[in-house]
Amino acid sequence: MNDRLAIDEVRPLVSCGRFPAKSVVGEVLPISATVWREGHDALSASLVVRRPGGASSRTTMVPGMEADTVHALLTTDTPGMWSFRVEAWSDPFATWTSGIVKKMDAGQGADVLGNEFEVGARVLDTGAAQASAAGQTDRAALLADAAIALRGTGDARTRTAPALSAEVAAAMAAGPVRELVTFGQTYRVWVDRREAQFSSWYEFFPRSTGGWDEQGRPVHGTFATSRTHIDHAADMGFDVVYLTPIHPIGVVNRKGRNNSLTPEPGDVGSPWAIGSAEGGHDAVHPALGSIEDFRGLVEYSATRGVEIALDLALQCAPDHPWAQAHPEWFTVLPDGHIAYAENPPKKYQDIYPVNFDLDPEGIYAEVLRVVRLWTSLGVRIFRVDNPHTKPADFWSRLIAEVKRTEPDVLFLAEAFTRPARMFGLAKRGFSQSYTYFTWKTTKADLVEFCEQLLAHVDEARPNMFTNTPDILHESLQRGGxxxxxxxxxxxxxxxxxxxxxxxxxxxxxxxxxxxxxxxLDSEKYELRPRDFAGAEAAGQSLAPWLRTLNRIRREHPALQQLRTLRFHAVDNDQIIAYSKLDPATGDCVLAVVSLDSHGVQEGTVTLDMAALGYSDDARFSVHDEVSGNEFHWGSSNYVRLEPWTAVAHIVVVPPCDEARRVELTYRTHIVD
Structure with a gap:
């Protein structure tokens, strides 16, 4: 690599370039670098982008807000592996322009500027030759004429006027003369389809969709009855439905209701205790239907605008076919028994964890076969159970191989774990990651948590679940x-x-x-049919609110990304305020949310006007998407939130001008 000019602090950069950064189709990805050189000569930089398939392009980067920084915006239009590098180069035309203007302003005339005129003319000659070689005859003629004027007669202002014109500046910018070109390192960006970043998930147990019989007893659901839940999710605006495991459930050590070790006849067991004599990860529970019935559910979901996400839980019931055919895949205790899963104090006697160190090649080949089976049936999203309890290199290899031929397949990591593991798995290919959002309930915790996510925005995409079959947070138990x-x-x-x-x-x-x-009465161990329509008709359902939230999300691009999230000050710790700005459209949304579910909260929101693209004294009208009201806001605004009317304002701020949006996009990339 030529190091004549310095190229430092290139972003996005994940683990010094070891792993690709993440983006999605249509996202505005800010790319930045610090470039510098000795002395006072001007330099510039180009961004060279290579698309999947090999086609490349080069664009000139723009100066950043801080000295010696340059930026460019990359908007990708196809999934796959992209790459980019920054090229620094000496800019002789900018150097000449700056110098001769200063000399003329200092009173130097044509009688002493002869060398400067010729230096400028030679640069313009080179630019004209480049334009001519590219077949751009008009631009070549413009530059050649400017060079002739410099070599002509008259005073300094007359001879330099063509070369210093806006037209010549634009022509040189379109095809700059580059000297001392220094090539930076190449970095990769994996671009997923848009749904890897923006999606609304609804989780349900297919077996709980059967309703009740005439005696009021739950009836085991099927893939056919699951269509009603697909309809329910679609009606609320969710576009991904995650099905808990649909495979045969083990009989050995089967759990009873509420995780009892003594099941009653007819207890259905945990669907995460995968496998029995009826099959394993490549089979479906007979009570749900057949493989063809499942294919039909996937196809039906697509007609409702909903994708099916399938659970990929790499663990086995004691009677799973793997446990019979491959006992070498499991850890055997000194007493000769296979170790069951534990997450102290929780014990899972009905589940054997796979030991990936005992036959890594055999396990890898089998899991890849299973994943390929489900993708052949139309599954494009996998929610992966506890991936942080399996080797990172296994996931890196598996996900890369799947995406090599099926780049649209997405993987969600259900890794409620420490940041190093969560972000480490994301670097190794997971499209989305569960987070600790469920446990972040105070304003201070939420701000700190989100700022950590922003610091890792190029490598990990959060998926914030409010609850799971395992997690009913205390705030929901007591908050009403x-x-x-x-x-x-x-x-x-x-x-x-x-x-x-x-x-x-x-x-x-x-x-x-x-x-x-x-x-209580966890659905993990029993059927839990629900009457959603009846509850909503009786006014005892949150479905209208969820429907509203998903509508707002669809209508506002600002909410479909994370990069521009900014928090605003509120003089009440029970109220949190934050905004997002979409750099492409200018859409700007500001949320003001009460954290108190029992009482009225009031306060003054002091907006970071610069983060919205406005001066501190600006005033504007905002539209509240929750109430439909209009407010006239400025830098300081009184708010009052009541849990029995509305817990939040979600207001739309008029967009700032395009130049300011671009500046804000660059700024959001410099968050550490």
């Missing part, structure tokens, strides 16, 4: 219906990807015991 509204608006507006587990819209709040996050 308004807390469900609060947690959903936070998830839906802070993150471009969010989700709820079925029953959230019915305010299901009862834990199995005080201090536990497990649901």
């Amino acid at each position: 219906p308004a807390m469900f509204a609060i947690r959903s608006v936070l998830a839906a507006t802070l993150s471009p990807a969010w989700g709820v587990y079925s029953g959230f819209e019915l305010f299901e709040w009862q834990p199995v015991a005080d201090g536990s996050e497990e649901y």
Whole structure:
């Protein structure tokens, strides 16, 4: 690499370039670098981008807000592996322009500027030759004429006027003369389809969709009855439906209701205890239907604008076919028994974890076969159960191989774990990541949490679930219906990807015991049919609010990305305010959310006007998407939020001008 000119601090950069940065089709990706050289000569930089398939382009980068920084915006239009590099180069035309203007301003005339005239003319000659070689005859003639004028007669202002004109400046910018070109390192960007970043998830158990019989007893659901839940999710505006495992369930050590070790006859067991004599990860539970029935569900979902996300849980019931055919894939204890799964204090006697170190090649080949089977049936999204309990290199290899031939397949990491693991898995290919959002309930915690996500925005995409079958947070147990509204608006507006587990819209709040996050009568161990329509008709459903949130998300590009998230000051710790700005359209949304589900909260929101693209003294009208009201706001605004009327304002701020939007986009990239 030629190091004549310095190229430092290139972004986006993930692990010093070891892993590709992340983007999605249509996203405005800011690319920046610091470029510098000795002395006073001007320099510039180009961004060279290579698309999937090999086609490349070069554009001149623009100066940044800080000295010696340059920026460019990359908007990708196809999935796959993109790459980019920054090229620094000496800019002789800019050097000449700056110098001769200063000399003329100092009173130097044509009698002493002869060398300067010739230096400029030679640069213009080179530019004209480049334009002619490119077949751009008009631009070549313009530059050649400017060079002739410099070599002509007259005073300094007359001879330099053509060369210093806006037309010549534009012509030179279109095909700059580059000297001392220094090539920076090449970095990669993996571009996913848009749904990898922006999606609304709804989780349900297919087996709970069968309703009740005439005696009021739950009936086991099927793929056919699951269509009603697809309709329900679609009606609320969700576009991804995550199905809990659909495979045969083990009989050995089967769990009973509420995680009992003594199941009753007819207990259905946990769907995460995968595998029995009826099949394993490549089979479906017979009570749900057939493989063809599943294919039909995938096709039906597509007609409703909903994608099916399938659970990929690499663990086995004791009677899984793998446990019989490949006992070498499991850890054997000193007493000769295979070790079951534990997450102290939780114990999973009905599940054997796979030991990936015992036969890594055999396990890899089998899991790849299973994934390929489901993708052949139309599955393009996998929600991966506990990936942080499996080797990172396994996921890196598996995901890369799947995406090599099917780049539209997405993987969500269900890794409620420490940041190093969560971000490490994201670097190795996971499209989205569950986060600790469920446990972030105070303003200070939420701000710190989101700022951490912003610092890793090039490598990880959060998916903020409000609840899961395993996680019923204390705030939902004690906060009442308004807390469900609060947690959903936070998830839906802070993150471009969010989700709820079925029953959230019915305010299901009862834990199995005080201090536990497990649901009473957990759906993990029994059928839980629900009457969604009846609850909504009775005014006892959050579905209208979820419908509103998903509508707002669809209509506002600002909420479909994370990069421009900025928090604003409020003089009340029970109110949080934040904004997002879409650089492409100028769409700007500001959310003001109460964190108190029991009482009225008032306060003054002090807006960071610069983050919205306005001066501190600006005033503008905003439209509240929640109430439909219009407000006239400025830098300081009084707000009052009541849990029994509205827990949030979601207001639309008029867009600032395009130049300011671009500047803000660059600024959002410099967050550490």
